[in-house]
Amino acid sequence: MAERTLRGASLGGKSFEDERGIEFAGRQQVTFVCTRGHRFEVTMSDEADVPNHWECQRCGSEATNAAVENPEAKVEKPVRSHWDMLLERRSEKELEEILKERLELLRDGEIGPAHLHRPSRRKKTSV
Template sequence: MAERTLRGARLGGQSFEDERGIEFAARQRVVYVCPQGHTFDIPMAAEADIPALWECPRCGAEALMKDGERPEPKAEKPVRTHWDMLLERRSESELEEILAERLEMLRGGEIGPAHLHRGSKSKSA
């Protein structure tokens, strides 16, 4: 029975709410101009912080707000690699010692997968 009550109601395509008595938020239109001369406007809330740059919907370039100033570029941090972070904790001589110890353990069969050990006796048995 419940299925019949929803038939023909176009669920999701039509709102049954009434817009009478609803006060919409105050809006403003902000105009942007891209380097290729495309002009477009974006509706925004009156109390919103307006961004100086917006992506142009036509070409994807950075459009500047009309009569606005281009913001100063942010200072970027240099990219830190894993090696840089490792050198913050250990010196190169310490790393060479650790590498030599680990290689000796690997060759001795103390660590690592069994199929990589040179002197493994499991193959001869």
């Protein structure tokens, strides 16, 4: 019985809906030019915020919007190193104290790789 229910139409092959009475969304063609001279168009919605930069479809380099004469420079955050982030949390005086404490623990063999640990200075008591 299942064989008869699908007779006459292929699965996913055809749509029986027509396009009468359908209003399509407004579209615009935006032209971009990359640094190597490639020109290409991207279809976007009329309501979309058109970007100043787009990746070139041919070579992958950065392309600029042809309609914008002087595109805004990208605002880039200054690069912060680990040291900069550490100084946001602690002062140099605090860091020196922590370093001194950790070096003492390392020299006493209480921290660090196991093969560098010295035998404990404390005598173990047997029970």
